[in-house]
Amino acid sequence: MAPSTTSFQVKDSADGKQVLAVIGDWTIWTIGAIDPALRNIRLPGDTPLDVSELGSIDTSGAYMIDRTLGGAGVGPEAKITLVGDHPTVERLVVEVRGSLRNAHPEPVHHPGIIALLDRAGRGAIEAWTEFAGLLSFIGEAMTTLAGLLLRPQKIRWTSVVAVMEEAGLDALPIVSFLSFFIGLVIAFLGANLLAQFGAALFVVELVAFAMLREFGVVLTGILLAGRTDSAFTAQIGSMKMRQEIDAMKVMGLDPMEVLVAPRLIALVVMAPLLSFAATVSGIVGGMIAAWLAMDISPSMFLNRFQDVVLVQHFWTGLLKAPVIAIVVALIGCRQGLLVEGDVQSLGRHTTAAVVHAIFLVIAIDAAFAVIYYEMDL
Numbered sequence: 001m002a003p004s005t006t007s008f009q010v011k012d013s014a015d016g017k018q019v020l021a022v023i024g025d026w027t028i029w030t031i032g033a034i035d036p037a038l039r040n041i042r043l044p045g046d047t048p049l050d051v052s053e054l055g056s057i058d059t060s061g062a063y064m065i066d067r068t069l070g071g072a073g074v075g076p077e078a079k080i081t082l083v084g085d086h087p088t089v090e091r092l093v094v095e096v097r098g099s100l101r102n103a104h105p106e107p108v109h110h111p112g113i114i115a116l117l118d119r120a121g122r123g124a125i126e127a128w129t130e131f132a133g134l135l136s137f138i139g140e141a142m143t144t145l146a147g148l149l150l151r152p153q154k155i156r157w158t159s160v161v162a163v164m165e166e167a168g169l170d171a172l173p174i175v176s177f178l179s180f181f182i183g184l185v186i187a188f189l190g191a192n193l194l195a196q197f198g199a200a201l202f203v204v205e206l207v208a209f210a211m212l213r214e215f216g217v218v219l220t221g222i223l224l225a226g227r228t229d230s231a232f233t234a235q236i237g238s239m240k241m242r243q244e245i246d247a248m249k250v251m252g253l254d255p256m257e258v259l260v261a262p263r264l265i266a267l268v269v270m271a272p273l274l275s276f277a278a279t280v281s282g283i284v285g286g287m288i289a290a291w292l293a294m295d296i297s298p299s300m301f302l303n304r305f306q307d308v309v310l311v312q313h314f315w316t317g318l319l320k321a322p323v324i325a326i327v328v329a330l331i332g333c334r335q336g337l338l339v340e341g342d343v344q345s346l347g348r349h350t351t352a353a354v355v356h357a358i359f360l361v362i363a364i365d366a367a368f369a370v371i372y373y374e375m376d377l
Contacts, residue, residue: 026061236336
């Protein structure tokens with residue numbers, strides 16, 4: 001009977017060659033004690049293996065034997081010379097050796113400028129892949145939405161209304177509150193700057209143009225990206241992890257119709273309303289700041305606002321809201337559908353949804369600014 005104590009010996013045979021003798025049980029539960037001593041020993045691949053005192057063995061023990069007998073320098077077809085008999089050791093060592101040869105090699109870490117270029121290239125490829133995937137998803141979503149508009153009875157209005165409440169009405173206080181303080185800050189900054197040139201009254205135009213054309217809709221988009229987009233990704237991602245989406249497909253339900261379309265419709269409806277509320281709150285904040293800092297009464301502020309601010313500034317800002325809503329909603333839904341079966345994937349895609357949405361909100365606003373400039377709006 002083989003002894004239970006796990007150990008090894010490197011001894012000389014009668015013909016002068018070294019022999020690796022393995023003793024006791026070589027399993028995952030027992031090899032930890034001898035691993036430090038065995039790790040630094042490397043023997044030729046044709047070294048005989050004495051298994052006469054070997055007890056139980058699993059793939060962990062077989063890996064340690066293969067590592068000692070040449071490791072990566074031995075091909076999977078190399079023969080193993082055994083001293084003594086054992087029913088499984090040769091088969092396990094051969095299987096482990098073959099698995100190690102088929103494993104993916106560790107990535108090569110290049111130094112200096114090469115590593116920088118490598119990361120830049122990989123980042124560019126990932127960005128392009130993500131952009132192409134987003135365009136594909138947008139096309140699929142628009143096709144699904146067009147089909148639902150042709151058959152309105154298939155739209156899940158209960159889900160649409162529920163998302164409108166969650167993403168719209170529930171977000172109204174925080175959007176209005178933050179926009180109020182943004183308008184307040186703009187007016188205070190303008191008061192200090194314009195007063196130096198004796199043009200304090202122009203703070204009305206500053207607040208009006210900033211809130212109507214830019215900050216009202218951009219702030220709404222950023223808050224939707226951080227608040228609503230993460231919720232969309234987490235909700236759909238959790239369903240993906242619990243295989244509820246697979247169950248939908250088995251039942252003949254299209255996830256694009258059930259999950260994506262209601263969120264898209266709800267956000268397209270609510271984003272202009274939230275942008276309008278943010279714009280009004282920002283103007284009110286600016287009006288209060290002008291009253292406190294520059295003694296411009298609310299009636300004077302409103303009269304000046306009505307006289308110099310054209311209605312086109314309101315529409316040029318509000319037209320951005322549906323576009324931003326479409327992009328934000330689709331990014332959140334797409335990242336949710338990309339979630340895999342683990343919590344780390346859910347967290348990673350939720351973070352990606354927020355970052356991508358905020359980036360695209362600002363990029364879309366910049367694109368509209370260029371278009372409006374070319375159109376002289």
